[in-house]
Amino acid sequence: MRKYLFILVLVCSSVLFGQEVTMNASEIIAFKKQVQTTASATKTITSDFVQYKHLDFLDNDIETSGKLVFKSPDLVKWEYTNPYQYTVVFKEDQLLINDGGTKSNVDIGSSKLFKKLSELIVNSVKGTLFDTADFDVSYLKTNGENKVIFTPKDKKMAGYIASFELLFTKEDATVTEVKMVEPSEDFTRIVFTNRIVNSNVNDAVFTN
Known part of the structure; x- marks a missing residue:
């Protein structure tokens, strides 16, 4: 009998551990303060990153990897290095693209989706992530981390992105994962590793 009770406790513990629990008001305030402090x-x-593109009709996710570089206040560079060479730089309302040597510029201001994506990336680092009227925001606790889900209010944007999901460490509220979910439920998940903070980064890194 004790054996069965022990197994039941283990099963229940596993189920509870995997659940996502909504933060209460005081937990949200404390979490926001922690993000802002960091x-x-x-x-x-x-930071290194691995990106997983999940498409429902494929058995396996499409995997790419590279490096992310951020410099305050608003310079962001995504450099894909495997299995192809592709660089995207967010800089002064411009999206600078280098696709294996073929370069192009896109005005972020003319693309609401790119603009919001850029703002989410930058604001998650600046600590102003939650100061937005464009998204409904949900705060959750899950598997030893904190999760924030941004659901766009704008119908046009919602036609492209159903939600943005960010995972934060509980220790210091740094972003460990970003997930962009499409209305079809296909998604792109980016996992960050080998994070280095406050090293010297030259502005030249953000040229196209």
Whole structure:
């Protein structure tokens, strides 16, 4: 009998551990403060990342990898290095693209989706992530991390992106994962590793 009770406790514990629990008001306030404290001390970030593109009709996710570089206040560079060479730089309302040597510029201001994506990336580092009227925001606790889900209010944007989901460490409220979910439920998940904070980053890194 004790054996069965022990197994039941283990099963129940596993189910509860995997659940997402909504933060209460005081937890949300404390979490926001923690994000802002970390952000205020962050001037630069370099991080490796692995990106998983999930498409319902494929058995396996499409995997790419590279490096993210951020410099305060609003310079962001995504450099894909495997299995192809592709760089995207967010800089002064411009999206600078280098596709294996073929370069192009896109005015972010003319693309609401790119603009919001850029703002989410930058604001997650600056600590102003939650100061937005364009999204409904949900705060959750899950598997030892905190999750924030941004659901766009704008119908046009919602036609492209159903939600943005960010995972934060509980220790210091740094972003460990970004997930962009499409209305079809296909998604792109980006996992960050080998994060280095406040190293010297030259502005030349953000040229196309």
